[in-house]
Amino acid sequence: MNRRTFLRLYLVVGAAIAIAPLVKPIADYVGYFYNEIGTLSKQYLVANNTNGISGFPKYKVANIKDFQQQVKTSNCPVYFFAYPLTNEPCFLVDLEALLGKPVPQIQNPYYGQFAGPLGQIKTINGVGPNNSIYAFSDVCVHLGCQLPAQVLVTSSNDPGLDIDNSILHCPCHGSMYLLEKGGIVVGGPAPRPLPIVFLEYDENSGDIYAVGTNAPYFSAAIPRTKPSDNLLYDPRYSYSTPSNPACSKGG
Numbered sequence: 001m002n003r004r005t006f007l008r009l010y011l012v013v014g015a016a017i018a019i020a021p022l023v024k025p026i027a028d029y030v031g032y033f034y035n036e037i038g039t040l041s042k043q044y045l046v047a048n049n050t051n052g053i054s055g056f057p058k059y060k061v062a063n064i065k066d067f068q069q070q071v072k073t074s075n076c077p078v079y080f081f082a083y084p085l086t087n088e089p090c091f092l093v094d095l096e097a098l099l100g101k102p103v104p105q106i107q108n109p110y111y112g113q114f115a116g117p118l119g120q121i122k123t124i125n126g127v128g129p130n131n132s133i134y135a136f137s138d139v140c141v142h143l144g145c146q147l148p149a150q151v152l153v154t155s156s157n158d159p160g161l162d163i164d165n166s167i168l169h170c171p172c173h174g175s176m177y178l179l180e181k182g183g184i185v186v187g188g189p190a191p192r193p194l195p196i197v198f199l200e201y202d203e204n205s206g207d208i209y210a211v212g213t214n215a216p217y218f219s220a221a222i223p224r225t226k227p228s229d230n231l232l233y234d235p236r237y238s239y240s241t242p243s244n245p246a247c248s249k250g251g
């Protein structure tokens, strides 16, 4: 092999090594745009039917009996799941079990902010026998840190979920979300409320389903301006969904 051939080979191999990490993210984006909720990446979605609100997938989160059993036996009022994508963690929370008192219906903090039916939902009902089970995104809308909803604390100054007043405190820069008021921001730099996952409840089977969200989750890479943008997979971020029951004491 002469010197010129060697240099060419060297450049080709170097270029291949340099672009290799970009291949999967690019394939993921192509998969989204040309295949909608595509099949190229298994990270796209947790369910592939479109019976949810405005095309969101409808996904069975848990059965009420299993969730209630968890709350009773492990005193853990949160239950993690991924929605609408397999790398987007969310959690169910029984606000009545958390606070020890009935929780009134929640006003949708995003009411009127989006075109279409999702933006017209004024109030959000909890599900389950006491209408007290809600679901939220577990990703902080400030800069995207994963929220420690499983860490039960007794002061809003500590990162975790304050069980006395349902404030979820982000460990990164101190954003605080008041869950019993629909995730509104009560402290820190978060620019908007924590997104809620809409739930449906089948009284006969006790199954709880996720059917949509009231707002986009965090993404700095892709401007998400309408709820359906939530179906985009952002390859720069990756989160893990804690195993249930996941509660621990903090603070």
Ligand code: FES
Residues within 6 Å of the ligand: 140, 141, 142, 143, 144, 145, 170, 171, 172, 173, 174, 175, 188, 189, 190
């Ligand atoms: S990422 Fe949560 S406060 Fe900054």
